[in-house]
Amino acid sequence: MLTVNNTKAWLERFADKIKTNKAYLSELDSVIGDGDHGNNMARGVKAMKEKLAEGDYVEPEEVLKDASMALLSKIGGASGPLYGSAFLGMSKQADQDSADIHAIVKAGLDGITKRGKAEVGEKTMVDVWSPIVEHLEKGTVTIEAVQDSVEATKDLKASKGRASYLGERSLGELDPGAVSSGYLFEAMIEGEIIDE
Amino acid sequence: MKKIINQPDQVVDQMLKGFVYANGERVKRVPNTTVIVQKHKEKNKVALVSGGGSGHEPAHTGFVGKGMLTAAVAGEVFTSPSPDQVLEGIKAADNGAGVLLIIKNYTGDVMNFEMAKELAEAEGIVVEQLIVDDDIAVEDSTHTAGKRGVAGTVIVHKILGAAADLGMSLTDIKALGDRLVKQMKSIGVAMTAATVPEVGKPGFSLADDEMEYGVGIHSEPGYHRTKVKSSASIAEELVSKLKQAFDFQNGETYGLLVNGLGATPLMEQYIFLHDVEKQLANEDVDVAFKKVGALMTSLDMNGVSLTLVKLEQDWLKLWQHPVDVTDW
Numbered sequence: 001m002l003t004v005n006n007t008k009a010w011l012e013r014f015a016d017k018i019k020t021n022k023a024y025l026s027e028l029d030s031v032i033g034d035g036d037h038g039n040n041m042a043r044g045v046k047a048m049k050e051k052l053a054e055g056d057y058v059e060p061e062e063v064l065k066d067a068s069m070a071l072l073s074k075i076g077g078a079s080g081p082l083y084g085s086a087f088l089g090m091s092k093q094a095d096q097d098s099a100d101i102h103a104i105v106k107a108g109l110d111g112i113t114k115r116g117k118a119e120v121g122e123k124t125m126v127d128v129w130s131p132i133v134e135h136l137e138k139g140t141v142t143i144e145a146v147q148d149s150v151e152a153t154k155d156l157k158a159s160k161g162r163a164s165y166l167g168e169r170s171l172g173e174l175d176p177g178a179v180s181s182g183y184l185f186e187a188m189i190e191g192e193i194i195d196e
Numbered sequence: 197m198k199k200i201i202n203q204p205d206q207v208v209d210q211m212l213k214g215f216v217y218a219n220g221e222r223v224k225r226v227p228n229t230t231v232i233v234q235k236h237k238e239k240n241k242v243a244l245v246s247g248g249g250s251g252h253e254p255a256h257t258g259f260v261g262k263g264m265l266t267a268a269v270a271g272e273v274f275t276s277p278s279p280d281q282v283l284e285g286i287k288a289a290d291n292g293a294g295v296l297l298i299i300k301n302y303t304g305d306v307m308n309f310e311m312a313k314e315l316a317e318a319e320g321i322v323v324e325q326l327i328v329d330d331d332i333a334v335e336d337s338t339h340t341a342g343k344r345g346v347a348g349t350v351i352v353h354k355i356l357g358a359a360a361d362l363g364m365s366l367t368d369i370k371a372l373g374d375r376l377v378k379q380m381k382s383i384g385v386a387m388t389a390a391t392v393p394e395v396g397k398p399g400f401s402l403a404d405d406e407m408e409y410g411v412g413i414h415s416e417p418g419y420h421r422t423k424v425k426s427s428a429s430i431a432e433e434l435v436s437k438l439k440q441a442f443d444f445q446n447g448e449t450y451g452l453l454v455n456g457l458g459a460t461p462l463m464e465q466y467i468f469l470h471d472v473e474k475q476l477a478n479e480d481v482d483v484a485f486k487k488v489g490a491l492m493t494s495l496d497m498n499g500v501s502l503t504l505v506k507l508e509q510d511w512l513k514l515w516q517h518p519v520d521v522t523d524w
Contacts, residue, residue: 026394030395034392034414034416035399036272036274036392039395072279072280073279074278076249076278078307080276080279080304081304082307115311116307162303162414165334166417
């Protein structure tokens with residue numbers, strides 16, 4: 001289940017992964033987008049980390065809400081509203097039931113699809129969030145499962161976002177938003193938030 | 197990368213400071229935001245707010261002033277501003293007659309501006325939005341995010357800005373904008389890609405003897421890469437694409453904009469305009485206004501775009517309406 005401490009640790013771990021891979025994310029984005037995903041995400045998670053360090057939290061949903069607002073206002077571009085909506089959705093669900101990680105992540109996915117209107121198979125972050133929600137439901141989520149779903153975006157043709165202008169040329173490339181979402185779930189698994 | 201900058205992550209803030217220093221008589225910056233707003237606003241006139249990623253200067257801050265935009269919101273380079281910033285822009289611009297958001301059709305811009313619209317409406321401000329998608333290089337299909345918004349956005353600022361200055365209502369301005377966007381098409385060509393300061397290298401690579409038709413203003417790929425052609429040959433290609441898209445009819449009247457993408461000298465823009473003139477002379481259409489200059493740039497991209505707008509009867513008057521902005 002989510003607690004204030006493990007939620008903060010999860011998001012700090014996520015922030016560190018983004019920071020470490022900032023150049024890599026931008027490199028991926030320059031192939032099929034406009035080359036700023038790493039910089040934008042790094043700016044967002046830095047603001048998130050600073051905000052979480054200041055906060056005096058009682059419930060995990062408060063941590064998620066502050067994360068949502070920091071990401072929404074600091075990432076910019078399309079990723080800002082998408083990550084912001086995901087974390088806001090997770091915060092609302094955690095307020096209902098902080099023990100059900102599957103329901104929380106599913107609420108995050110719902111936030112993304114409502115804002116971005118992308119469906120599975122369009123080479124976006126949804127193509128990581130959606131299989132992870134299924135794995136969480138079945139209790140089969142692993143680091144390998146996360147990496148497989150990220151890797152699988154290579155075989156998809158983009159039809160949403162800026163990568164869609166590439167059409168066929170987007171085949172064979174990883175989706176940067178899928179990769180950054182992968183870090184979020186790797187951090188979640190490493191943080192041992194998911195109950196056996 | 198050779199650029200006259202300091203820290204790459206400070207370029208937007210430092211640019212805005214320089215802009216306000218130069219134009220402090222006309223505009224001011226809303227404290228702790230990236231919003232530039234008219235200093236002397238007029239009550240009960242509809243406010244126009246635009247913006248988007250930075251790197252397209254003078255768009256959009258250079259068009260803030262009487263007769264064009266009421267406020268502009270600057271995002272990071274090539275990155276839409278966030279909803280809280282756009283909300284500040286809406287609040288600063290509102291004169292009590294409603295606000296029209298002019299948004300270039302990019303996924304991020306549309307999402308952030310729509311969220312800001314929802315937030316502003318929750319605060320009781322009447323807001324409409326207009327999405328500009330003039331770039332015909334990209335097919336408008338369900339397989340892409342749709343046509344992109346490029347240089348034609350500045351024509352929208354001009355025509356709707358005049359309408360607002362003449363006291364037209366928000367509903368009427370929005371309706372005028374919808375018609376205008378439908379009758380406006382752009383297409384561009386790039387000789388080089390833009391280099392985003394925080395990235396440090398060009399968004400894509402073109403060989404020294406290559407150019408690409410249809411590149412977007414953030415270095416999105418175009419529709420055809422070829423050996424570098426003459427200005428006359430480029431004009432022939434771009435005009436033929438526009439002719440096809442408009443299906444020119446005898447006696448129609450158009451306005452045109454030749455827009456430099458950042459690194460193309462004005463000399464080359466005029467040479468290109470002259471070639472466009474020769475191409476259009478073969479068609480039985482009138483050109484009522486011409487505008488040349490780097491109005492919607494892509495940082496240091498070398499290239500031009502050509503925009504045509506099919507005019508309705510009273511639009512020329514709006515085009516000629518006087519403005520007091522920095523960069524028209």
